[in-house]
Amino acid sequence: MPEPEPGDSGGALPGVRLTRQRTAVAEVLDRVDGFRSAQELHDLLRRSGEAVGLTTVYRHLQALVDAGQVDVLRVVDGEAIYRRCPTQDHHHHLVCRLCGRSVEIDGPEVEAWATRMAGEHGFVEISHSVEVFGTCSDCASSRS
Amino acid sequence: MPEPEPGDSGGALPGVRLTRQRTAVAEVLDRVDGFRSAQELHDLLRRSGEAVGLTTVYRHLQALVDAGQVDVLRVVDGEAIYRRCPTQDHHHHLVCRLCGRSVEIDGPEVEAWATRMAGEHGFVEISHSVEVFGTCSDCASSRS
DNA sequence: TAGCCTATTGAAAACGGTTGTCAAAACTGT
DNA sequence: ACAGTTTTGACAACCGTTTTCAATAGGCTA
Numbered sequence: 001m002p003e004p005e006p007g008d009s010g011g012a013l014p015g016v017r018l019t020r021q022r023t024a025v026a027e028v029l030d031r032v033d034g035f036r037s038a039q040e041l042h043d044l045l046r047r048s049g050e051a052v053g054l055t056t057v058y059r060h061l062q063a064l065v066d067a068g069q070v071d072v073l074r075v076v077d078g079e080a081i082y083r084r085c086p087t088q089d090h091h092h093h094l095v096c097r098l099c100g101r102s103v104e105i106d107g108p109e110v111e112a113w114a115t116r117m118a119g120e121h122g123f124v125e126i127s128h129s130v131e132v133f134g135t136c137s138d139c140a141s142s143r144s
Numbered sequence: 145m146p147e148p149e150p151g152d153s154g155g156a157l158p159g160v161r162l163t164r165q166r167t168a169v170a171e172v173l174d175r176v177d178g179f180r181s182a183q184e185l186h187d188l189l190r191r192s193g194e195a196v197g198l199t200t201v202y203r204h205l206q207a208l209v210d211a212g213q214v215d216v217l218r219v220v221d222g223e224a225i226y227r228r229c230p231t232q233d234h235h236h237h238l239v240c241r242l243c244g245r246s247v248e249i250d251g252p253e254v255e256a257w258a259t260r261m262a263g264e265h266g267f268v269e270i271s272h273s274v275e276v277f278g279t280c281s282d283c284a285s286s287r288s
Numbered sequence: 289t290a291g292c293c294t295a296t297t298g299a300a301a302a303c304g305g306t307t308g309t310c311a312a313a314a315c316t317g318t
Numbered sequence: 319a320c321a322g323t324t325t326t327g328a329c330a331a332c333c334g335t336t337t338t339c340a341a342t343a344g345g346c347t348a
Contacts, residue, residue, distance in 0.1 A: 017315045017324055039305080053327040058306065078222035078334080079305065094261055097269075105261045109253050114276050117238055117249045123278035125241075130274045132258050134267035161295055161344045183334080197298040202335065222305080223334065 034100035096136035178244035
């Protein structure tokens with residue numbers, strides 16, 4: 001975890017080096033739309049000729065998640081799937097179970113509901129996970 | 145997986161045997177309130193003198209989940225936590241991150257919102273995961 | 289009650305995703 | 319080019335969960 005120098009905010013962090021692998025992971029995330037597992041991204045990189053070690057893929061994904069630049073979700077079996085989202089603001093997802101395609105969705109009423117529920121029951125330090133899974137129109141129509 | 149006899153529906157399934165272990169898992173779930181991992185439940189059983197193999201704990205939990213009698217959630221690191229809920233109807237949870245205590249919460253507006261979002265984007269076969277995590281009042285106050 | 293048939297059990301091994309290890313390779317400022 | 323870090327990646331470890339399979343034990347029938 002690179003420690004940010006005080007007074008230096010944003011831009012290229014000191015002590016962070018620009019490597020082929022870091023760039024490759026960032027680019028593959030931009031190229032695909034939809035949530036992908038680390039191993040899928042690793043495969044995509046290999047296939048596109050920009051091979052990157054699986055360990056390194058995990059490392060960069062983790063770093064991007066920590067930096068808030070990538071969203072991570074857990075599918076039912078516990079696997080983590082990642083996506084670079086257009087918006088950095090708090091939002092939720094409508095995710096296709098089959099192809100991973102996803103759209104950001106916004107739910108002011110859900111935020112309000114979660115906050116109200118927490119308050120009513122004396123819970124503090126609230127976080128919520130609100131994700132909607134389904135089958136997107138493309139996948140639904142391309143089914144026998 | 146026991147194959148149900150045609151013509152016999154409900155009640156004690158044919159081919160399902162009442163064992164000490166099956167009873168013990170059911171009882172520990174009733175005894176604890178709050179979500180617990182399989183390994184925690186396994187520990188609780190051992191400590192209460194009703195030792196049950198870890199494999200068997202997993203098996204019965206799985207069966208109860210399949211039967212809709214137990215709810216299962218995934219915590220951030222991917223671990224599964226289980227709870228027998230008072231209500232069988234569709235509901236969500238407000239879960240304490242520290243002690244696992246949980247209250248069922250209801251969110252008609254969330255259901256409506258999820259359905260509306262899915263419709264607007266052409267997604268079908270919708271399911272959603274909506275869980276709220278926080279720190280319950282007991283855990284918050286018993287903190288140094 | 290004895291015996292049979294099948295469901296169940298659980299120790300151990302397999303599994304799959306993820307993380308730690310550590311020596312080698314690669315950046316970047318000088 | 320050099321030095322001094324950071325980064326890389328093959329490999330092993332980890333951890334929760336599932337599978338395997340021989341041993342055990344319900345529960346029915348005679």
